[in-house]
Amino acid sequence: MLHPLHFVISERLRDRILSGTYQPGDQIPSEHQVMAEFEVSRITARRAIANLAQQGLVTVQRGKGAFVATQQKVVYSLSSPLLSEAEMARQGVEVTVENLQYESVTMPAEVQKILGGAIAYLQKKILLFNGIPSCVDVTYVQPDLGKVYARELRRALTFSVLEKHGISIQKVDAVIECTQADYETSEQLEVPLGHPLIVNRHTAYSQERGAIVHGESISRGDRFCYSVRIERGGSRE
Amino acid sequence: MLHPLHFVISERLRDRILSGTYQPGDQIPSEHQVMAEFEVSRITARRAIANLAQQGLVTVQRGKGAFVATQQKVVYSLSSPLLSEAEMARQGVEVTVENLQYESVTMPAEVQKILGGAIAYLQKKILLFNGIPSCVDVTYVQPDLGKVYARELRRALTFSVLEKHGISIQKVDAVIECTQADYETSEQLEVPLGHPLIVNRHTAYSQERGAIVHGESISRGDRFCYSVRIERGGSRE
DNA sequence: TAGTGGTCTAGACCACGGT
DNA sequence: CCGTGGTCTAGACCACTAG
Structure with a gap:
């Protein structure tokens, strides 16, 4: 056997998706239909569909079925305008911030090396784009900045707040x-275990203060x- | 049931990995051992281990077992020095190029808009880093450049060749x-279906000629x- | 040869979604 | 209610790796 059965089946289904037999948004055959069409057990049919899901070609919905994925990626520009509400608005995305944690902590050793000192404000927030949880942001902010702008940092994007105040x-x-x-x-992003994520681990420097922010956006x-x-x-x- | 059994088990195993009970490179319990320890069927034990593999925590080897992953990422610098043999050598990586395809083709419409004209050289190559297939590169090169430097482009990194010749x-x-x-x-990168990949879709411009290269590195x-x-x-x- | 993971079957029960 | 996907079992055969 050159290829496993579940793989042969998922490739057949994949061809139908790529050729447009199943359009984006369409429901693909159910497990039961795959069992019948290819004469396999349910586990093999499931596995074939799982292969498609793992390639990001379909999304499965319990109780409903599996549907051809339809996606346009949102672009974060890394150049001049750092991630800001204005830049996202330009792409038709409304940003809301849900604060998970905001407190003064002692930084882990790697972060201490970058920001200097031992204490910083740790903020964890979830960014919702058009109401959809889309980004988990974990950021350490220099203690003086973190204290002064605490209220705003909880509710908006880090760089927007800082630049608004002339930093x-x-x-x-x-x-x-x-x-x-x-x-x-x-859980936070409402995706399955093992879902691919894109991470931006960043350190921001200001002219006068050196490194002021370090964190990662997932x-x-x-x-x-x-x-x-x-x-x-x-x-x- | 709050969490599925396979998940509870994979989280238990995950804790042991993160806490260092199983060190990087160590073999984790076999399916048979997981079946015995947690008193579950083989499918459930397999699923638990598959969960770990999907999170990138272990790699499974047929006939041998599953082993805790041990990885240090290689950094591509996007700034001044574009991907070059010299830059990789600095990180202790030796680059070899395996040419898959090199020929004059008519470009797809999207690429025509970028490079202009209808014809370009299409090159597909696999980059081996220290002998390990690590990157698939598909690039369209302006026809005059692609013709003149054909021999070299087949065997080295695109940008290195161009800069070497003063472009x-x-x-x-x-x-x-x-x-x-x-x-x-x-198949090309010797990873399982659905493995996460990082893609750099790029367009390079020279002062005199405008867009000269467009492609993606996977x-x-x-x-x-x-x-x-x-x-x-x-x-x- | 013994142990490992890879594939596959038949059959069961549960939870969710829409009729 | 029925159809959907989610989980789980017991048991089988195959293929790869090692001693």
Whole structure:
């Protein structure tokens, strides 16, 4: 047997999706129908459909069925305008912030090296885009800033608040990576365990103060992406 | 039942991994052992272990067992030095290129809009890092460049070749996103179906010629990440 | 040969969604 | 109510890895 049965079946279904036999939003055959059409047991039929879900081609809904995915990714621009309400509004996305945690803590050792000192404000929030939980943001903020702007930071995007008060971000170091949802994140973003996530681990610096913010933003990988424009001055580093 | 059995078990095993009971590289209990310890059927034990694999916590090897993952990600710098052999060497990574396809083709409509014209050289290659297939690169190159440097482009990184010949990249637009492996990619990168991938869809511009290269680099999401440094001139766009 | 994971079957019960 | 997907069982055969 060259390929397992469940795989052969999922490829057949995949072809129908890509060729448009099943349009985005359409329901694909139920487990029962797959069992009948390909003459396999339910476990094999389930497995075939699970393969499609794992490739992000369909989303399954208990009690209803499996439906062809239909998605347009929202773009985070990493260049000039850092993630802001205005930038998201331009893409037709309304941002609301749900605060999970906001308190003064002693930072883990890695973060102490970056921000300096031992104490910082730790904020955890969930960003809802058009009401949909889309991003988990965990950020450490320098203690003086975290204290002064506490009320606003709880309710809005970190960089928007800082820039509004004249604290301009001069440089940002960012690492973009992808991971898979663990239990906590899968609950927060309402995705299955292991769902692909796109993570932006960032440190922001201001001219006068040095590193002022360090944190990570975790978003659904199937709905978001980052764009960057790199201009080269002709010089080589 | 608050949580399914397979989930409860995978969380128990997960705790042991995170707490260090099972060290990176260690073998975790076999399906048979999980069946005995938690008194469940094999399918449930398998499912529990599959949950861990899906979170990237373990890798399973047929005939051997499941082992705690141990990974350090390689960093692609998106800033000044574009992906180059020299930059990778600095991280202790030796790059070799396996050419899959190199030929003159008519571009799909979206790509025609970017590069202009109708014809380009299409190159597909697999990049091996220290001998491990790590990145699938699909790139369209302006026809005159693709023709002149054909031999070299087959065997080295695109940007290295161009810069070596004095064609300097002046600007790059990039979008970083994550996807899940389909069958073709899973074969090429030797990962399971649905494995998380990190994709860099990029367009490079030279001063004189405008857009000269457009393509995407698809890498294993568990082994690679992108870093960017954003400097702001103080101006607002 | 013994142990491991990979695939598959038949059959059961539960929970959710719409009629 | 029926159809959907979610979980679970017991048992079978195959393929790979090791000693």
